[in-house]
Amino acid sequence: MVDIRDYASPVRPTWCTGCGNFAIWNAVKKALAESDLAPYQVMVVSGIGCGSKLPDYTTVNGLMTLHGRTLAVATGVKLANHGMKVVCTHGDGDGYGEGGNHFISAARRNIGIVDIVQDNRVYGLTKGQYSPTSPQGFVTKTSPQGAIEQQFNPLAMAIAAGATFVSRGWSGDVEHLAWLIKQALAHRGYALVDVLQPCVTFNRGYSYDWTRPRVYSVQDEPDYKVDDKAGAFARSLEWGDRIPIGILYRSEAVPAYEEGIPALAAGPLVNQPLLGKEREYYEALKSEYV
């Protein structure tokens, strides 16, 4: 039986006191342990940003990549070893800004990745520039007259792009978030977990006190149909006094990308014998370095 302490690392986080990343970190570890996944069975891929430091603080296979390239690298990891649970933890700037095209591609491919986006609606690490999910009019040092662009809606985009698991959690409720991540881990294909996360240093507008009275779980709504795509899309547009969290959309009808690749039918690539040129290349490298 896996215990949450199996994921404990002696490395202490450098996040600001009160940062929502602490709750996300705890929810990730809790969900992995409760899914009975041992650290060696999981790869956590991140980018560059405050939230992207999560694998550093967790005893797990971890890979910090380039800003915006988290999903691209995670796709490679999944194809090299689809027996592994691949989890991404990265910010809204990383996932929806520079990584925006990878987000759409992962959703439409339905590749088996759990994509946890630490959505503080700001560039935290680089000290507070507006991000795609910042509201219009958001005043920062680089937008003194307020951000001009419209706020990006990741849930609506994910549904439109063909994602089969679209959800939102928030870092003020670790129990609910851990449950959500567990559901995402059990999903076949791409699973988005957008997490509303206060950045207490650079985005004070979205505080815990602002968010708490607004969020409600769609799973608590009578008659909510999680497989109703049009209904989920309509719900994803809700923002303001009422903000839906929970699993907005889930479909098990679409096979995962890795299930459709003939070369993977014989098992994960890492377990398959090397053939032809690849074998020669491997032998040459081995004789040089081993």
Ligand SMILES: Cc1ncc(C[n+]2csc(CCOP(=O)(O)OP(=O)(O)O)c2C)c(N)n1
């Ligand atoms: C290719 C590249 N572009 C830009 C940067 C600069 N940069 C580093 S982190 C970051 C934004 C971080 O914001 P987000 O992804 O939302 O993460 P947060 O810090 O808010 O958790 C940027 C623009 C970089 N390091 N590399």
Ligand code: SF4
């Ligand atoms: S700057 Fe914001 S996101 Fe980064 S650690 Fe501090 S509170 Fe968290």
Ligand SMILES: [Mg+2]
């Ligand atoms: Mg951010």
